Amino acid sequence: MQPTAILASIVISGVLSLVVLDEAKFFWNVHRLDFAVWALAFVGTLFLGPEWGLGISIMLSLLIVIFESAYPHISVLGRLPGTHQYRNVKQYPNGEQYDGLVMVRICAPIYFANTQNVREKIERYYQRAQADLERRGEKGVKYIIIEMSPVSHMDTGALHTLSEMHATFLDTLNIRLCLANPNPTVMQRLVASGVADEFGRDHIFVSIQDAVEFCLVKLDVRNSLCDCPTRIDV
Secondary structure: OOOHHHHHHHHHHHHOOOOOOHHHHHHHHHHHHHHHHHHHHHHHHHHHOHHHHHHHHHHHHHHHHHHHHOOOOEEEEOOOOOOOOOOEEOOOOOOOOOOOEEEEEEOOOOOOOOHHHHHHHHHHHHHHHHHHHHHHHOOOOOOOEOOOOOOOOOOOHHHHHHHHHHHHHHHHHHHHHEEEOOOOOHHHHHHHOOOOHHHOOOOOEOOOOHHHHHHHHHHOOOOOOOOOOOEOOO
16 A cells, blocks of 8 residues: 555656657657657547557557548659659659650559549549640640559459449540559459450550550650550460
8 A cells, every 4th residue: 555646656757758759759750640649649548548548549540541541642654854764743843744645653552442532533634634735735635544553452343443434534535544564463353354355455554664655656656765565465
């Protein structure tokens, strides 16, 4: 049996060693969202107890994971001058883009929770490119290349959405969708679902470089990127 004050001092001295302010400063300077999780866990533990504090931090972390999965990063690509490398034009503003052609990269698995967001972003990038061409008095967009190397998984909902996108762009706008570098698992599902045949095997490529060369030849644009495209043969 100890007086409450002595017991409290023991608890406080033990807890103080767990509060690492340098780590909090690191979170604040590097990633504000991680700092928010840290702060809520600290406040929850301080006022509600360790169980509630831990529970709040876990729930918030799960919500962040779900949000980032439901809203994947999709970037517009440009070719770095003098290379065959394609990078996000926001990161590399000097990336070369081509009239009549939109190149995008999906940087996450595609599944039921994010298919609508993926479709809306691709449509938004198309509309932006189309508006720019119309403003300059040029011909409209004819090809959209989807670079799929970061896409590790596609479920049936994603396959249906991809099929609908292809049909909508082709039938309504006369725009061809091309796929570049799908991994073996994704390619197998594209073939099994019939989506590969809907796109046409000649519009699925090993690399984005091959897809770009194919589209530029179809657009009658003379360039020296490569001599001939290599398509995926299944």
